[in-house]
Amino acid sequence: MAYFIEVIRKEEQITNNWSGGTTTELAIYPKDAEYSKRNFLWRISSARVEVEESTFTSLPGIWRLIMVLDGRLELQHEGHHNIDLGIFQQDSFSGDWNTKAFGRARDFNLMMAESCKGTLEAIGIKEKEEKEVLSKETTETFYCIKGEIEIVINEREVITLYEGDFLIISMEDHEETMNIRLSNPNEMSTQVIRAMVSYESN
Numbered sequence: 001m002a003y004f005i006e007v008i009r010k011e012e013q014i015t016n017n018w019s020g021g022t023t024t025e026l027a028i029y030p031k032d033a034e035y036s037k038r039n040f041l042w043r044i045s046s047a048r049v050e051v052e053e054s055t056f057t058s059l060p061g062i063w064r065l066i067m068v069l070d071g072r073l074e075l076q077h078e079g080h081h082n083i084d085l086g087i088f089q090q091d092s093f094s095g096d097w098n099t100k101a102f103g104r105a106r107d108f109n110l111m112m113a114e115s116c117k118g119t120l121e122a123i124g125i126k127e128k129e130e131k132e133v134l135s136k137e138t139t140e141t142f143y144c145i146k147g148e149i150e151i152v153i154n155e156r157e158v159i160t161l162y163e164g165d166f167l168i169i170s171m172e173d174h175e176e177t178m179n180i181r182l183s184n185p186n187e188m189s190t191q192v193i194r195a196m197v198s199y200e201s202n
Helices: none
Strands: 003-008 014-018 021-029 042-049 053-055 063-071 073-077 082-085 090-094 099-102 105-112 116-125 130-135 139-146 148-153 157-162 166-171 178-183 190-199
Touching (some): 003 157, 063 073, 063 082, 063 116, 063 190, 073 090, 082 090, 105 116, 105 190, 116 130, 139 148, 139 157, 139 178, 157 166
Antiparallel strands (some): 003 166, 014 021, 053 099, 063 090, 139 166, 148 157, 148 178
16 A cells, blocks of 8 residues: 655754744644645644643634643633543534633644544553554554654554654555554553544545
């Protein structure tokens, strides 16, 4: 099967300020899209919320998934729902909503245009442990937030991610199943965030 991979190392990522802290863009698609122009199909980032109360940027037409990596966040979506998020808990909401956040945290964000759908998953891997995932998604991504991880694609290609590194796997043939093995070669546990994106038209 045909696929493309891209590894974005921690030192290659760009961090910018926002009203409540800092945000690091991990990936945006298409690659020439710009967050400020809102012309992306999807965007993945990790942000730090450094004030006790903040208001999320309005993103009309964008659906958002957010997962807490450190700390705790209470999200209040005016006219919709409120939720208290601990580590690796997540929420799904529209960028159209008026959303306030309370608490300090580091989070992981997936933003998608209406033609996309996606999911987030936190995967913990103990020392010397392996886990296997199967995928037919258009795009698979893995973000190493603790330790080191070896990712083996279809038993052929091996990519090593260190803390803060990000991997994108883009597949051309969505009818075939990709085998992805996550292997922890070290004596300490590791933690990876998996984000999957596909397109409604596929």
